[in-house]
């Protein structure tokens with residue numbers, strides 16, 4: 001099993017990154033193979049500016065997630081200026097970045113549920129070490145253990161302690177991974193298609209827990225193709241189409257019939273249900 005060698009304790013809050021925006025993209029472009037997948041994308045997400053990145057299949061959402069998590073790098077700009085900054089910095093050690101930015105993605109869930117068996121509490125507490133489970137060199141302190149238990153309770157899954165991740169339902173495993181992502185109280189949470197595979201009730205419950213996090217001060221960066229997942233606390237939307245920003249700004253201004261029809265390549269009608277938006281296909 002591969003483990004990252006660097007152990008991180010509590011996050012380095014108080015460093016100069018504290019006041020920096022969560023994310024700054026300035027004309028960021030990404031090449032994959034021979035193709036330009038993201039093209040001159042600009043986006044600024046300040047602390048507390050909960051933002052959704054919305055787009056059809058193939059619009060470049062996962063590529064953008066990988067750009068933020070440093071799994072992919074942007075093309076160098078001609079003027080030499082950085083095109084991607086996370087918490088004000090261009091370069092990060094992955095483990096250090098993870099202590100500030102919690103990440104939940106389908107790829108991560110697959111990895112955690114299919115590889116070597118992993119117990120729920122270990123999965124969560126090992127988030128402090130940016131490792132997949134506890135190894136001989138990882139010694140969680142009582143404070144870390146207490147915080148892991150708190151994170152499980154926060155996601156409503158304290159009763160799953162002792163179970164193996166592989167035996168959990170999709171929704172249960174998703175909540176374990178969110179507890180893990182939250183364990184060191186990151187400043188922001190990057191959620192890639194977070195409610196994929198969740199049933200109606202679990203999804204609603206999950207969205208409510210996202211709302212609580214947002215209200216508690218964790219900046220949400222939600223990547224999705226489901227407009228229904230955009231919880232009321234999210235006020236900004238970037239609409240992606242073929243790797244470019246089709247619209248960006250205030251939620252109500254972006255989520256219009258015209259903009260979504262263009263983004264999804266079909267006639268879409270946007271509806272409102274309370275504080276949530278919905279979309280249906282226009283005949």
Ligand SMILES: Nc1ncnc2c1ncn2[C@@H]1O[C@H](COP(=O)(O)OP(=O)(O)OP(=O)(O)O)[C@@H](O)[C@H]1O
Nearest residue numbers: 032033035037056057058059060061062063064225
């Ligand atoms: N390694 C690669 N080489 C070439 N093209 C790639 C590569 N990975 C992705 N692409 C292409 O980049 C485009 C954007 O893919 P990406 O996975 O970022 O989209 P997405 O919006 O996340 O899609 P989905 O909603 O289906 O997950 C697609 O056209 C895809 O075929």
